[in-house]
Amino acid sequence: MSAGWEPLLTGDSAAEARRAVTVIAAELPASLGWMPTGVPELAWRTPLASGHAGQALFYAYLALDGSHRKGGEGGASETALDLLDQAIAGAARVPMNEGFYQGFTGIAWTSEHLRGRLFEEEDGGDPNLAVDELLLTALAASPWPGEYDLLGGLVGIGIYALERLPRPSAVACLERVVERLAERAERPAGEGARWAWFSPPEALAAHKRERHPAGRYDLGLAHGAAGVIALLGAACRAGVAAAEADELLRGAVPWLLERALPASAAGLRFPLSYAPDAPFAAGRLAWCYGDLGIASALAIAGEGAGEPAWRRAAIEIAKGAAACPLADSKVVDAGLCHGAAGAGHLFHRLYRATGEETLAAAARAWLERALAMREPGRGIAGFRSWVNSAEEPADWRDDAGFLTGAAGVGLALLAAVSPVEPEWDRAMLLSLRPPSRLSGAAAP
16 A cells, blocks of 8 residues: 655654654563453463564564664564564463464464564474464364454454465465355345345344344454455455455445445544444544544555545545544544554555545644653553453553554554554555565565
């Protein structure tokens, strides 16, 4: 989605962002991230979202930037490698499923992503081939028994396979992901040639099941249709299962766009989810759910499938989101998933993809909002996360993680002041890997 990368913030804002990144780098190693009381192994069970793998990405891009150096021997690159080693050791120690953010696949993706950036292939061969074999075995199950989403389901496995292309095992893995997604797709009653992905009540968390006892269609990038659409667009661009992915997109994109509500004063139009005959209001400004994540998914799909109308829709949705006042955004902290730094980074990516100055202004405003949320001496480098979990009452927490914590905030701020393209955001389906010829050779 980017024709080039250059710093977005300048002057005092850039200096403040770099100071914040420096303090994050100094304070991050002291904590794995927010963990519910009495559940210390959660960080090991969510290694990319909350644990060492996500933190490794932060230090790796710090090393690639070159303008920051963490105190202590070895610098940022050695810190990143040490964190990655600890994540891999955690996968051997703690039982994990194949989830991307919540299991071993995210660790394998991080290792693959950093190979060639932070370290070179060792003579011992490709350690992720064993992961490919495990995933191919799991994906042979038809119908797929697990989730279809990005965080813990089929879409997340697809992200891993994309990173591994053009290896034959990765091609086979992505083909199976598209096949399983096609099996899970359904045509909602009365909606003609449309495709959607339904979450039955037993697949919903308890609080969602209470509101939707018959199930619902999630719309967001993290858990719903937007994530599927972005992945299918990426598969089209990669030339893997492209015909199947394109057919699904031709029904899924119109279905998602038809879920939009009339424009509100807040500028937001998409609800978090949809169920027939149920009332819904516009959602939030976030990556996980809402207009901003949906705009990003449509931009990816439009580029991948060569469909300009989807890119135009992405721009219009993003411009509406850019007009959303802070009071209506439901943004209360700074994290990537649903915080101010995440909003700033998504607007930044969309600006680089489109050249729309409105989106650049929104990116700067939200990144500066994230910096304004920083309270030195509190949390991790001054950042805290608002956590509303099933394990404990909603409260502010110290969170060192990638998805909702300081590591992710640091990555978004670094991307705004660095000439290094933040390709780590392929883990969030916010950018596309450059296409490579499908062959048995490793991708450059």
